[in-house]
Amino acid sequence: MIMFPIVMSDSHAYAETIAHAERVCADRGERLTPLRRHVLELVARSDGPVKAYDLLDQLKTGPGAAKPPTVYRALDFLMRLGLIHRVEALKSFIACAHGHGHEESAELYICESCGRVDEQDHPDADPSPPSGFAVSRSVIEHYGQCGDCVNDR
Amino acid sequence: MIMFPIVMSDSHAYAETIAHAERVCADRGERLTPLRRHVLELVARSDGPVKAYDLLDQLKTGPGAAKPPTVYRALDFLMRLGLIHRVEALKSFIACAHGHGHEESAELYICESCGRVDEQDHPDADPSPPSGFAVSRSVIEHYGQCGDCVNDR
DNA sequence: TGAAGGATGTAATAACATAACAATTCTACA
DNA sequence: TGTAGAATTGTTATGTTATTACATCCTTCA
Ligand SMILES: [Zn+2]
Ligand SMILES: [Zn+2]
Ligand SMILES: [Zn+2]
Ligand SMILES: [Zn+2]
Numbered sequence: 016m017i018m019f020p021i022v023m024s025d026s027h028a029y030a031e032t033i034a035h036a037e038r039v040c041a042d043r044g045e046r047l048t049p050l051r052r053h054v055l056e057l058v059a060r061s062d063g064p065v066k067a068y069d070l071l072d073q074l075k076t077g078p079g080a081a082k083p084p085t086v087y088r089a090l091d092f093l094m095r096l097g098l099i100h101r102v103e104a105l106k107s108f109i110a111c112a113h114g115h116g117h118e119e120s121a122e123l124y125i126c127e128s129c130g131r132v133d134e135q136d137h138p139d140a141d142p143s144p145p146s147g148f149a150v151s152r153s154v155i156e157h158y159g160q161c162g163d164c165v166n167d168r
Numbered sequence: 169m170i171m172f173p174i175v176m177s178d179s180h181a182y183a184e185t186i187a188h189a190e191r192v193c194a195d196r197g198e199r200l201t202p203l204r205r206h207v208l209e210l211v212a213r214s215d216g217p218v219k220a221y222d223l224l225d226q227l228k229t230g231p232g233a234a235k236p237p238t239v240y241r242a243l244d245f246l247m248r249l250g251l252i253h254r255v256e257a258l259k260s261f262i263a264c265a266h267g268h269g270h271e272e273s274a275e276l277y278i279c280e281s282c283g284r285v286d287e288q289d290h291p292d293a294d295p296s297p298p299s300g301f302a303v304s305r306s307v308i309e310h311y312g313q314c315g316d317c318v319n320d321r
Numbered sequence: 322t323g324a325a326g327g328a329t330g331t332a333a334t335a336a337c338a339t340a341a342c343a344a345t346t347c348t349a350c351a
Numbered sequence: 352t353g354t355a356g357a358a359t360t361g362t363t364a365t366g367t368t369a370t371t372a373c374a375t376c377c378t379t380c381a
Contacts (some may be wrong), residue, residue, distance in 0.1 A: 017171040082331065087369065103256035104307050124301050145286045148277050149316020154257050162300020168239045240338065
């Protein structure tokens, strides 16, 4: 069986993200409700890391506007399933670029010039944890300049 | 020349931290003012990561109580000199356990049971950065259980 | 049908952080 | 020593991020 890497234009990459979310939820017996799907779409379609209150603004288009707990609950759910990641140092969120579960941790390269985030699966084995320390989750964020922005200077 | 590792009781470890801060400031032509020194002391003496508003409370003991910008400015200064680190996922601060400058990044092991933080100098070379990405600073935080807490279960 | 649990709505507030400007203190140099 | 400029701190106000608590609704399944 030949495997093709899936490469999509940025503007439609979110379609595969949603499809993947459907599969993950089905596998785990969780419900991807319209609200959760909507929030995931907004995160996935956004150009770079997005803030919770930006999502909130985008969900405020009717009289029954969304309030903070609504957004945060959806974000918590999506993080629990590993479908999005929180970029700690930016207080922002991105759609997961991989199919990894929430046990594993992402390794992010964040360009401080253009805002682009490149996600890699992080190396599982830590070279030197303190004696006996059992890691359950890691936050690994590298800040700097991406190749394009380095060249543009 | 024989070198002895400096090991102090927790309750007085902050003394060396302050002495080190004096040296760093002298070397770099910066001023460790009473306020900055006080904040550093509070961070260093605190049992585990401490939050900015906890520091604020501790500085509020007179009529001329400290306000948020006062604390945040001191914290920014101390971070700039690499004397403290911000633990992003905890929105908290710890005193640096090493003498490294602010260029380098710390690698933290944070016990979610007892709150203890173990700092290591992080491995400089990243195994697989995206092509051309120039890293200027990294946030590396491992969450889990320290050896003691693993055994206590 | 009618509990039970999960998901969402709503109001209020807590927790974290910064902007803008005034006052003070320090430092360098004439 | 006097004084201009820079750095530090004080003060008020506000902006931003996140949670608590409780009500309501929806889905499942006995
Ligand atoms: Zn991911
Ligand atoms: Zn870039
Ligand atoms: Zn350090
Ligand atoms: Zn522990």
